[in-house]
Amino acid sequence: MFNHLLVSLSAISLPVIFVVYFVGVFTPGPNNAMLLLSGQRIGFRRTIPHGFGIAAGMVALITVQGIFFGELFQVFPWSYRILQLAFSAFLLWLAYKIATVDVKAKAEADPTFPIPFGFWRAFLFQAINPKAWSIVGVIITNYGSGRHDTLAFESVIIAVSCFPLSLISCTLWTSFGMALRSWLSEPKRARAFYRLMAVLLVVALVLGYTEDLSRLWQAYSGS
Numbered sequence: 001m002f003n004h005l006l007v008s009l010s011a012i013s014l015p016v017i018f019v020v021y022f023v024g025v026f027t028p029g030p031n032n033a034m035l036l037l038s039g040q041r042i043g044f045r046r047t048i049p050h051g052f053g054i055a056a057g058m059v060a061l062i063t064v065q066g067i068f069f070g071e072l073f074q075v076f077p078w079s080y081r082i083l084q085l086a087f088s089a090f091l092l093w094l095a096y097k098i099a100t101v102d103v104k105a106k107a108e109a110d111p112t113f114p115i116p117f118g119f120w121r122a123f124l125f126q127a128i129n130p131k132a133w134s135i136v137g138v139i140i141t142n143y144g145s146g147r148h149d150t151l152a153f154e155s156v157i158i159a160v161s162c163f164p165l166s167l168i169s170c171t172l173w174t175s176f177g178m179a180l181r182s183w184l185s186e187p188k189r190a191r192a193f194y195r196l197m198a199v200l201l202v203v204a205l206v207l208g209y210t211e212d213l214s215r216l217w218q219a220y221s222g223s
Contacts, residue, residue: 017139021162024135025058025169029204030091031129032173033197034117037098039177040184040193046116047177051170053122058136058166059159061126065136066155086128091205099198131204 025031031054038047117125126132139158184190 017158018162018165020139021135022165022169024131025166026172028200029129029131030094030201031122031125031132032169033201033204034094034122035170035173036177036180037194037197038117039174040180041177042116043181044174044178047174049119050117050122051167051174053117053119054126054170055163055166056119057123057126058132059163060123061132062136062139062159062162063152063155065133066158067152088205090128091201095198095201095205098201099195101194 035047035050035054038050180193184193
């Protein structure tokens, strides 16, 4: 068994996985938009639990998907659709709360506003985040050894190895938000910024349905 693990470890390309993973987690998406807002609104120190929640959630997601959910989505494709719809509903609510926030009030003034996000909410958010599932799916499917008997071991190695990259990405996006604090002290600018972030979240949501929209367009064009 130990020899199998060594062969499996040599078969996975960790440097390539690091590049693919970092590009995936660093590019704009729901996690990074929330970190940007959190850094701008409540500062770096109070956003730290949020960042650790994202990083820990990605570790759990890589491990769990590698062991269980890859085959589940193949056998029951509708289960991914349920995940996608749940995420869509949450993201639309999130966009609405961000677009309508009172920019003059402190974060704690509106208990329904999702900042500070906190460790556990950020951790659990990864479970319904299709972008996170997509990143993990690409890595497990394309860059693993393909051996079912060592998939759990590979998933744990990849998850632990990618944890620091998640923290780096979270730190950078929170820092971007911190850098905007003084510029957004003007309420009009802050209001425009929050509405822009809300629009970007909705755009990210729509992009998740690209394949569905493409099929609808093809059906419409062919009719």
